[in-house]
Structure formats: C-alpha cells, structure tokens
Amino acid sequence: MTPALELQGISSGYGEALVLREVDLTLAPGEVLAVLGKNGMGKSTLLKTVMGFLPLAAGQVRLFGESIGGHPPHVVARAAVAYTPQEQALFQDLSVEDNLRLGLRRDRQLRVGIERAGEIFPFLPQRLAQRAGTLSGGEQKMLLVARALLCQPRLMLIDEITEGLQPSVIERLSVALRAECERTGVSILLIEQNVGFARGLAQRYAVMKRGELVDQGAMHGEDTAARIAAHLNV
Amino acid sequence: MSATVLDIITTAALLYAVAAGLLIVFGVMKIINFAHGAFLTVGGYAALAVTHWGLNPWFSLPAAFVAGCACGMLIERVVMRPLYSRPLDAILATWGLGIILGQLITLAFGREVQFVRSPLAGTMNFLGTAYSEYRLSVVLAAAVLAGALGLALNGTRLGLNTRAVIMNENLARALGIDSARVRFGTFSLGAGLASLAGALITPLSSVDLNMGVPWLVNAFMLVLVSGVSLISLGIACLVLGGAQVLVSTYLNPILGGLTIVVLAALLLRLRPKGFSRD
Numbered sequence: 001m002t003p004a005l006e007l008q009g010i011s012s013g014y015g016e017a018l019v020l021r022e023v024d025l026t027l028a029p030g031e032v033l034a035v036l037g038k039n040g041m042g043k044s045t046l047l048k049t050v051m052g053f054l055p056l057a058a059g060q061v062r063l064f065g066e067s068i069g070g071h072p073p074h075v076v077a078r079a080a081v082a083y084t085p086q087e088q089a090l091f092q093d094l095s096v097e098d099n100l101r102l103g104l105r106r107d108r109q110l111r112v113g114i115e116r117a118g119e120i121f122p123f124l125p126q127r128l129a130q131r132a133g134t135l136s137g138g139e140q141k142m143l144l145v146a147r148a149l150l151c152q153p154r155l156m157l158i159d160e161i162t163e164g165l166q167p168s169v170i171e172r173l174s175v176a177l178r179a180e181c182e183r184t185g186v187s188i189l190l191i192e193q194n195v196g197f198a199r200g201l202a203q204r205y206a207v208m209k210r211g212e213l214v215d216q217g218a219m220h221g222e223d224t225a226a227r228i229a230a231h232l233n234v
Numbered sequence: 235m236s237a238t239v240l241d242i243i244t245t246a247a248l249l250y251a252v253a254a255g256l257l258i259v260f261g262v263m264k265i266i267n268f269a270h271g272a273f274l275t276v277g278g279y280a281a282l283a284v285t286h287w288g289l290n291p292w293f294s295l296p297a298a299f300v301a302g303c304a305c306g307m308l309i310e311r312v313v314m315r316p317l318y319s320r321p322l323d324a325i326l327a328t329w330g331l332g333i334i335l336g337q338l339i340t341l342a343f344g345r346e347v348q349f350v351r352s353p354l355a356g357t358m359n360f361l362g363t364a365y366s367e368y369r370l371s372v373v374l375a376a377a378v379l380a381g382a383l384g385l386a387l388n389g390t391r392l393g394l395n396t397r398a399v400i401m402n403e404n405l406a407r408a409l410g411i412d413s414a415r416v417r418f419g420t421f422s423l424g425a426g427l428a429s430l431a432g433a434l435i436t437p438l439s440s441v442d443l444n445m446g447v448p449w450l451v452n453a454f455m456l457v458l459v460s461g462v463s464l465i466s467l468g469i470a471c472l473v474l475g476g477a478q479v480l481v482s483t484y485l486n487p488i489l490g491g492l493t494i495v496v497l498a499a500l501l502l503r504l505r506p507k508g509f510s511r512d
Contacts, residue, residue: 051408074412085405089405102411
C-alpha cells in the first residue's frame with residue numbers, strides 16, 4: 001500500500017544550519033504516528049519541512065506516492081494536508097466563523113462545515129461571531145482542530161496541540177481526533193511532549209534527538225513505556 | 235455649513251482616495267511602495283490623454299484605474315516578485331520604478347505643466363454654502379471607493395484571503411492560500427487606486443511630473459498612523475487633513491503643507507499605534 005507520507009533521508013534547517021539530518025520516516029494510510037522528544041530537537045522543523053516552509057537540503061518527501069519536495073506550502077495544503085502549527089495557529093482578530101471559513105476551500109461548503117464543527121465541538125456554532133482571540137486557550141485549540149478537520153484532510157500534521165491545556169480539554173481533543181480517524185481514516189503525524197495523549201491516539205511512536213530519529217516502534221509494545229521514558233528522561 | 239468644513243471633508247476624501255491603495259499594499263506586502271506617487275502621476279496623465287482625445291472627462295476615472303492596474307500587474311510580475319524575500323531591496327526598487335515611470339511619462343507627454351478639463355465646473359448650494367460641484371463629487375467618489383473596498387475585504391472570499399495574508403502570511407499559506415497571487419492582485423489594485431486618485435486630483439491642480447510627490451509624503455504618514463485599517467485611515471484623513479486645511483486657511487499655506495507630516499510624527503511619538511485600535 002502506498003504510504004500516506006514517506007520521508008527518505010531528508011535534511012533541512014534554517015539557512016546554512018541544518019536541524020534535521022537524514023530523517024527516514026513512513027506513515028501508513030490511516031495511521032497515527034507520534035514524534036516525541038524534548039524541546040529544540042527538531043520536531044517542529046520536521047513538520048515545517050514537510051509543509052514546504054523550509055527547503056530540503058537533501059532527501060525526498062512523498063505524499064501518497066507523489067513527490068512534494070520543493071512545493072510551496074499552499075500547494076502542499078491543497079493536497080488535503082491540514083497543518084496545525086504550535087504557535088500563532090489562529091487568526092486572532094478574525095471571528096470564529098471566518099477562521100472556520102479559511103479551513104474550507106469554498107464558501108458554499110460553510111453551512112455544512114459549521115454543522116460538522118458543531119458535531120465535534122458543540123460550543124462553536126454558538127460563538128461564530130466571537131473574535132477567535134477572545135476564546136479561552138482550550139477553546140482556541142478546539143477551533144484549531146475543527147478548522148483542520150473541515151478541509152477533509154488525508155493527512156494531518158499536528159504540532160504540540162496539548163501544550164498548556166487542562167486534562168479535560170486534552171481528553172476532548174483526543175476523543176475528537178480518534179473519532180475522525182475512525183470515521184475518515186485520516187493519517188496523523190503528531191508532534192508531542194505529552195506522552196499520555198500520544199499513547200491514547202497513536203499506533204506508533206518515534207523519538208527525535210538533535211534532528212535525528214533515534215528510536216521507532218509500536219506505541220503499545222511491551223517495553224514501549226520504558227523506552228520512551230529512557231529517551232525523555234522521565 | 236461653512237466652506238471651511240466642506241474643505242476639510244473634501245480634503246479628507248482626496249487624501250483617503252490617495253492613501254487607500256498605499257495602505258492595502260503596505261498591509262499585504264509589508265513594504266511602502268514609493269512608486270505610489272508615480273502611479274498617481276500615471277492617473278493624472280491618463281486624465282490628460284482623455285482630455286486630449288476629446289472624450290467625456292468622467293471617462294478619465296476608469297481609464298486611469300485600468301492604466302494603473304496594468305502598470306501594477308507588469309511591475310509586480312517583472313520587478314517585485316523576485317524581491318519578495320528581500321523587502322529592503324523591494325522598497326528601493328519601488329523608488330527606482332517611480333523615477334523610471336516619470337521618465338517614460340516625459341517621453342510621451344513632455345515636461346511642461348498641463349491642465350485637464352473638469353467634468354463639473356460650476357458651484358452648487360450645499361446646506362447654505364455655495365461650493366464647488368467637483369469637490370463635492372470627490373467626496374461621493376471617495377465614499378463609493380471606501381464602501382467598495384470595505385465590501386470587497388469583508389464580504390468576499392478574496393477579501394478574507396487578503397485579510398488572512400495581512401494578519402499572518404505563513405498561516406494563510408498553510409491553509410492553501412496562494413499568497414503570491416494575493417500580492418499580485420493587491421499590488422495591481424493599489425496601483426490602480428493610486429492612478430484613480432491621480433485622475434480625481436487633476437481637475438483641482440495641474441498635471442506635471444511631480445504631482446504625486448506631495449501626495450505620496452502625506453499618504454505615507456497617514457498609512458503609518460492607520461495600522462493597516464481602512465477605518466483608521468478614514469479617521470486619520472479627517473483629523474490630520476482637517477488640521478492641514480485649518481492651518482492653511484488661518485495660518486499659512488506653506489505650513490499647511492507640512493501639517494500632516496508633523497502631526498503624524500508627533501502622534502507616532504506619543505501613541506505608536508496611531509489611530510489604530512489594536
């Protein structure tokens with residue numbers, strides 16, 4: 001079966017400074033893979049490289065079998081890739097409705113999209129006129145996930161969405177994403193430091209240290225918890 | 235209503251028409267387009283061409299807009315696009331483009347000061363004051379322009395995409411918005427609006443190669459105090475343009491010419507956000 005995402009020996013970084021070094025990674029259709037690691041290890045750089053925000057210094061990026069290395073971000077996004085960055089992920093001064101509209105390719109899908117967003121997070125249809133920046137931190141993350149799901153992605157790239165959130169909100173996000181995986185078979189590349197959230201969602205894990213993947217395996221293997229703890233020193 | 239009040243309103247309308255295009259380009263591309271004054275001059279000469287050809291003077295407005303848009307499209311594709319990743323070079327390029335456009339206009343129309351025919355030459359009684367029909371029509375034109383821009387930015391998908399690029403270009407790109415296309419459309423529209431403003435101004439002043447310079451300086455300062463908001467720009471035009479009219483009328487016209495620059499600089503010193511709410 002053609003992988004949803006295939007990274008072959010990719011190296012990238014900022015200018016002359018390489019952050020990622022010869023990273024190989026494969027994500028199967030419908031699979032959730034959590035990339036774990038401490039701050040500054042290159043996890044976010046990995047997603048930015050896949051999205052085309054950073055140029056490839058070496059290697060290949062394939063999306064459902066097609067090479068997307070060197071494509072600009074809007075072209076990657078239009079290939080049904082939903083990217084939720086860690087920071088500045090919403091248009092704070094736009095309304096909830098406008099943020100949702102931007103997740104859709106066409107405005108005529110808006111009514112159905114809002115209904116769908118309401119099924120996932122029921123508070124959203126009642127708050128359409130509210131400025132996104134005035135939502136609570138947890139509500140902003142839920143809006144972010146709803147917007148990402150509205151474009152009916154085949155691949156989601158999610159960057160540390162649980163950072164700073166209460167456990168109850170994390171659970172709601174986890175439930176929403178699990179349900180979407182079951183409903184649509186979307187593949188997810190999840191960047192996380194919250195191991196509990198990652199274990200609840202992902203079938204596989206990879207650990208990134210200093211720009212290299214140093215360990216990969218099944219998330220629910222016998223020794224997985226111990227191996228992850230050893231890598232993360234927890 | 236006194237003539238001074240009407241002068242304030244009509245001056246604010248002219249300033250708004252001139253500065254709106256500059257503000258949109260600044261918002262999307264994060265550069266001050268120093269060719270804006272030259273685009274305004276292109277509009278003035280488009281109006282002059284309409285006069286020379288004996289066409290209805292109102293035709294100068296669409297003619298100037300189309301000429302400005304065409305110049306903007308060409309320049310964005312050929313000059314600006316390769317410089318997106320070098321904003322300082324892009325700003326310098328717009329300055330050089332202004333010079334080149336000026337020389338091309340000289341080749342086509344010569345250096346002498348010229349005049350166009352006004353579409354409305356008389357006066358009308360407006361709320362008890364006899365006032366220039368043309369200056370009042372400029373207010374109407376600026377109001378239509380403001381309404382059209384507001385509708386386009388807030389009521390269309392293209393406008394939403396443009397606002398998204400203004401607020402956070404990388405996030406907009408991550409959502410599938412082709413920001414290069416938005417930049418192309420914005421730069422072309424900004425050039426068209428500058429030329430339209432040039433055509434609006436010409437019946438009130440002469441047409442010459444430097445006609446855009448004083449307007450560019452004032453528009454630049456108005457954009458700086460407006461925080462990429464068309465509403466703030468309207469307020470800035472009314473307040474600072476009003477001050478310009480009052481100083482020109484009651485103190486000295488030369489000092490009046492400096493009023494917007496001086497007040498905007500003071501305002502930015504006291505309140506860096508200027509007239510912007512955020």
